[in-house]
Amino acid sequence: MSIRVIAGSAKGRRLKLVPGDSTRPVMDRVKEACFSIIGRDIVDSKFLDLFAGTGSVGIEALSRGAHQADFLDTDRKAIQTINENLTVTGFADSALVRRLDAFKYLKSQPGKKYDFIYIAPPQFKNLWLEALKLLDTNPGWLASDAAIIVQIDPSEQQIVSLQHLAPYDERRYGKTLLWFFSLSVATSELSELEE
Secondary structure (H helix, E strand, O other): OOEEOOOOOOOOOEEOOOOOOOOOOOOHHHHHHHHHHHHHHHOOOEEEEEOOOOOHHHHHHHHOOOOEEEEEEOOHHHHHHHHHHHHHHOOHHHEEEEEOOHHHHHHOOOOOOEEEEEEOOOOOOOHHHHHHHHHHHOHHHEEEEEEEEEEEOHHHOOOOOOOOEEEEEEEEEOOEEEEEEEEOHHHHHHHHHHO
């Protein structure tokens, strides 16, 4: 299996996979669908790729015009692969790659506001839920019109009780579910006042 950049300035570039079986690359059709939904909003945005793996989602964002993408993963081989893929695509200067626990990062004081946060952790461990709840309790990471995209197996979906976030869309592609969340109206208005 190989993965590639689907569209934008680095279209067609082949990306390396993380050695071993610790990561699961997102399928092209899922990535394509995700960025079709995001559309032109990706241009000049700040993108956070949590549990980044190969970095292919954040790199796709950069290829389609994102201003900056930050990549987090705890796996040393994943970090090495992300850096190699950024070099191949020419996006190293627009990226920040950190070997860091996603939960530790989300619990910390927000240093920037992201327009998009992509959550695609190892499956069947409810890690997506933990990340989503951390963003809900620490919404300072989010721009007022930010989107959080959760990629999970459909069987992992469950009712989530949230204070500041609300689901607004979901799409299913075989064994992959993309679930979109944004700040609720009241929180979004408050966020705009703070900016």
